Amino acid sequence: MKDQRERAGWLLAVALTVQFVVALDMSVVNVALPDIRDDLGFDPGGLLWVVNAYALAFGGLLMLGGRLADIVGRRTTLMAGLAVFGAASLGGGLVGSPGWLIAARAAQGVGAAALAPVAFTLIAVTFPAGPARARALGLWGMAAAAGGAVGVLAGGLLTEWAGWRAVLLINVPIVLAALAAARFSVAPDRREGPPARLDAAGALLVTGGMTALVLALVRTGTHPWGSATTLTTLTVAAALLIAFVVVERRVAQPLLRIGLLRQRSVLVANLFVLLLFSGQFAAFYFTSLYTQQILGYGPIRAGIAFLPFCVGIVIGSLTATRTVARFGVRTLLVAGGLLGAAGFGWFWLTVGVDGGFADSILGPSLVASVGIGLCVVPMGTAATTGVAAREAGMASGLVNSSRQIGGSLGLAVLATVASHATDADGGEGPSALVSGYATAFGVAGALLAVAALSAALLLPGRTAPMAAGPDPADEEAADQQAVGPESTGREAAAPAASSVVTAPRGGRTRLP
Secondary structure: OHHHHHHHHHHHHHHHHHHHHHHHHHHOOOOOHHHHHHHHOOOHHHHHHHHHHHHHHHHHHHHHHHHHHHHOOHHHHHHHHHHHHHHHHHHHHHOOOHHHHHHHHHHHHHHHHHHHHHHHHHHHHHOOOOHHHHHHHHHHHHHHHHHHHHHHHHHHHHHHHHOOOHHHHOHHHHHHHHHHHHHHHOOOOOOOOOOOOOOHHHHHHHHHHHHHHHHHHHOOOOOOOOOHHHHHHHHHHHHHHHHHHHHHOOOOOOOOOHHHHHOHHHHHHHHHHHHHHHHHHHHHHHHHHHHHHHOOOOHHHHHHOOHHHHHHHHHHHHHHHHHHHHHOHHHHHHHHHHHHHHHHHHHHHHOOOOOOHHHHHHHHHHHHHHHHHHHHHHHHHHHOEOOEHHHHHHHHHHHHHHHHHHHHHHHHHHHHHHHHHHHHOOOOHHHHHHHHHHHHHHHHHHHHHHHHHHHHHHOOOOOOOEOOOOOHHHHHHHHHHHHOHHHOOOOOOOOOHHHEOEOEOOOOOOOO
16 A cells, blocks of 8 residues: 555656646747847747747647557556657757757657646546545646746746756756656556557547647737638638547547537536636736836846746645535636636736836736636546546547647737737837736636636536546447447447546536
8 A cells, every 4th residue: 555655656746747847848948039049040930930839749739649648558658758858858959950949849849749648647547536636636737837937937047057958958857757757656558458549530630630720829920810821721720620520420439539528527627728728828928028028027037026826826726625625616616717817807907117026916926826726626627527547648638738729829819919909009118018918918817707607607516426427338329329330349438437537426516
């Protein structure tokens, strides 16, 4: 028993490290971009791809990365993802040309697309429903938030003290430590029953569709929403994703079982994640701009200004861990969403040319981040409700995709909103910039309020304990009758309660 607890502790440490480093690399290079441009000779358009190449590969491959954990095994996927991510980080820190750096960042995104879903999956299948999983999910949320916030600070410190290459090379010792811990803590993959097959057609369609969608979103700064380039890319993305849904309804072993989205808690959780991170990612971006362009903070001071956000996430996550069994998933999602919305509303009211750290940054950061932290545990719980262990990677890929698409979509939309507000206020000078930032914060708050409303209206109540969920094979049988003989031959789901992550009985969502 002691050995099992020790192994579970090491496994959790690996999952948290993976989540931290994946989130870190979304933001750590931002502060280093001017030094990268000067050293490697990037043109302004090419420099954006140091960030976008990572986001594009990461967002495009998340669904495939999540499903690979179910098919080839969690340990294999984890070790391969770490190896790719570490090698790409080493290569990126040693390159001497713009093209090779962009390629290395894309390869980092490929590794991260395998790592993020498998980290979530390992938590979902290792820790039983209840306090143990709540604590693990709370720590998982803290790691994600800390990685994003620390990335800004670490990028400034490393760039100033050791040069821009250090922001990539720092990943290498972290990855090596995670590989060593994973060999000890993650059990070898075992396969029972007939071997699972990769849905190649679905993988190609969803990867192409997600990549096209992220590409359209990250390029809205250079190709506006109404441009032929953006409209064409969005049309291609929509066509590929629609084709993906059609294919998934007909194949024997789908990349995403569409019946998963018939489970209300899974569907609402992904909608909530999409809305929450649409607001959070954008607010993070505009806070960085406000501190540096309006308040005159340097890179290191701007990074330190993000630390209250990390503190708030920790407070909110710890609170959710201790209270989710008492109040239930829906109550915490509603409360967290509304508190986050209030924090962004505070930003909207107080950011100004003459603003200060205490009133314009500290207070609203703490309120918003505590609210977001409150959502972490119930989001993870709802996103895996009723999901069989053999489909945990599928559910993890789905929720991570919602997170990434939400962040990209929110940033693209709110950047456009801020630009229009800035133009309406004259288009020049600090006052006009602040007007744009304030408007973006207000819209971010509205997105979180909508997320809270969706949870309040669409999630069921909390009074009944969680119980074993429905056997996915039952839903698949219904799908086969609706679709026809082409969908037969699907692997039967294990009906045992131990193979189910969590599921409500009687339409309830409270943890036991």
